[in-house]
Amino acid sequence: MYEERPSRLTGAVVWQRTPEHPENLTGVRPVLPDGCMDLLFSEGRLLVAGPDTRPYVPEGPPRAWAGIRFFPGTAPALLGVPAHELRGTRVELTDLWPAARVRRLRDRVEAAPDPATGLEDIALDRAAEAPPPDPLLRRLVECLDASRPVAATAAELGIGARQLHRRCLTAFGYGPKTLARVLRLQRALALARSGVPYAETAARAGYADQPHLARDVRQLAGMPLGELLGG
Template sequence: MDAQPPTASAETAARVPHPAIRRHVPLYRGYRYSAGGAVWRREPPAGAVTVIVNLGGRFTAGWLGSPGPAFEVAPASSFIAGMHDRAAYTLDSGEQFGVEFEPTPLGAYALFGLPLRELSGEIVALEEVLGPGARGLVERMAAAPGWAERFDLLDAALLGRAREPAAVHPMVARAWEVLAASRGRATVAELSRETGYSRRHLSARFHEQLGLAPKAAARVLRFRAALGLVLSGRALAEAAAESGYHDQAHLTRDWRDLAGCTPAELRGEMLAGFAAPAAAPR
């Protein structure tokens, strides 16, 4: 991978949301970069819902392996990507400015008040979920003088929803908690025993409310656990054993299915950060 262009620059910021929000949204992340050329970035499955508040230039987003972009993001607009088990990508001109946050699946259901199956594998405009007021929020954030003020505006927009959250079914909430705590290693049978519901009923309700069936969600969580280990420098065989894969070959097959590339390729791209040069989606 090419070295960072000499004209590139980046600015980042982060803040933990208001206490009433943070059980739904762990962190806000702000970013602004100028890469000196077009940037194509792979976005592997996250095990969460992704919200991008775009405060800068136009870019496109889509799914690897699909013809054409799924969504074109205009300046001062935003989108939500639901839970998914395939890699997405973004392509921009090299100039970006915005805020990203990832509600947990339970948090996204609570804040947005709709079955996440409606967002699963989709990229939709923020206004479709939060209503027409979302555009005014984005415009105010773009005009704000600094990151603290932008994060304050997000807090204000989400507080009302956090104080009157939609109610996730207790069975689904418990199943997700067990699955997340096991980093995807709990089986559907174990989740069924833990919740006291049949596998069929649990899977159907879980899929409806959180966007992926338990087995697919477990696969994504195992992948994310392995990704964290690989990014920290662990050998693939060690990462596979610690993350619940049968062996290194099993990890590599899952990696290609979920990320569309090898572990070495994804690690290189993610460590390169925003300065990754434009590349053709695979």
């Protein structure tokens, strides 16, 4: 079972997943690219989920997870690591921070009313210490999520294409064109899940046509749209 709620940290989401049938591996669903990074806790371990460009399928039997999903582009400043160094990975927090510090944080999560709240408290404390989020990054996400072309977005933000690409690698883990594709995928999935026909979904999400939507879903989600929604 999956549950989520808005975090007290602006733009973030706190979530928990518990396996209903731990012996049933068919219930494991891929994690799809969404432009975000997560701080995770499971079975006494603190991990970081880097930005994805392909579906990620958790290994091993289903188990309980808790996490805080950061708004796109905000996690690297909190973690102190450029996003492109974590692209497509799940790494132990001890690979990024001193082991003694991580042990204290793990104990704090385990002592919290629930792990998700413990992770949220850690993120809030870290956000209070870190520099404020770059407002340009939020504007960038808003522009691309509104289907504006990358070149037009760069011009609107007043930065060159190369500088935009460098900043995107640091903040999101990949360039602005990939970020635009990921955001478009999420728009399309939201529309299709609400019952919008596929052809209309493609048009409203910013695809050239329905075959374009189908190709992008296969590339980014690893399965046809109908199979994805069926899960």
